[in-house]
Amino acid sequence: MRGFLAGIAVTLIVVFGGGYLVINRGWIPVGADNPPGSWERSLAHMAVDTYVEAHAPKQENPAAPTAANLGEGARIYEARCALCHGSGRQRISPLRTKFSPPAPQLVNRVPRDPDANFWWITKHGVRLTGMPAWDGILTDDEMWKTVSFLKHWDKLPPEAVAAWETAAGGPLQPPQPAARQPGSAGAPQGAAASK
Numbered sequence: 001m002r003g004f005l006a007g008i009a010v011t012l013i014v015v016f017g018g019g020y021l022v023i024n025r026g027w028i029p030v031g032a033d034n035p036p037g038s039w040e041r042s043l044a045h046m047a048v049d050t051y052v053e054a055h056a057p058k059q060e061n062p063a064a065p066t067a068a069n070l071g072e073g074a075r076i077y078e079a080r081c082a083l084c085h086g087s088g089r090q091r092i093s094p095l096r097t098k099f100s101p102p103a104p105q106l107v108n109r110v111p112r113d114p115d116a117n118f119w120w121i122t123k124h125g126v127r128l129t130g131m132p133a134w135d136g137i138l139t140d141d142e143m144w145k146t147v148s149f150l151k152h153w154d155k156l157p158p159e160a161v162a163a164w165e166t167a168a169g170g171p172l173q174p175p176q177p178a179a180r181q182p183g184s185a186g187a188p189q190g191a192a193a194s195k
């Protein structure tokens with residue numbers, strides 16, 4: 001029995017001591033220009049997906065996809081989100097891979113995630129990534145409208161397209177054939193929103 005307990009103690013010392021040493025010696029690359037490895041990526045995705053699924057409100061988007069709401073969503077998106085997530089004028093942000101994990105490009109392929117999950121992520125952000133919590137900066141209503149825009153940008157009514165173009169500062173670029181690079185959100189989908 002004593003040998004067994006000593007075995008457990010030694011194992012714990014090796015595991016925690018080894019972990020401490022790795023951190024203490026500076027062996028973990030902390031620069032944002034180090035893309036996450038595949039195991040880190042899948043574990044982190046699992047953690048975010050499960051937590052968001054458990055905490056996002058179980059409700060429909062209260063911001064109906066009217067021309068006014070979608071135009072307002074486009075305006076907020078271009079002002080607050082496009083820098084990292086891509087804009088109507090430049091569908092793939094040059095900053096896309098400058099985050100670790102990379103920033104998903106949200107106006108190159110229409111996301112399928114439930115509106116409430118996207119709303120929760122927008123409000124609370126994601127720890128240890130570049131995704132800020134917008135709570136207190138945007139109202140809940142503004143966040144719902146932004147999410148509504150993200151789910152409908154491929155089929156906007158003409159007034160909302162005009163609002164998006166004004167906010168983006170010029171004509172909309174068609175979705176880009178995004179090579180399967182990290183954070184590029186895969187292949188484009190649908191026609192150019194401006195056409």
Ligand code: HEC
Pocket residue numbers: 048076077080081082083084085099101102103104111118119121122126129130131132134146147
């Ligand atoms: C400074 C850069 C930055 C800004 C500005 C930013 N985000 Fe993000 N966002 C990120 C990064 C990086 C991630 C990836 C986080 C991860 O992998 O868990 C992310 C993830 C997300 C996701 C999850 C997407 C998915 O496919 O899982 C949503 C939704 C989102 N952001 C919405 C927004 C909205 C809406 C705004 C504007 C109100 C915004 N973000 C502004 C960097 C940013």
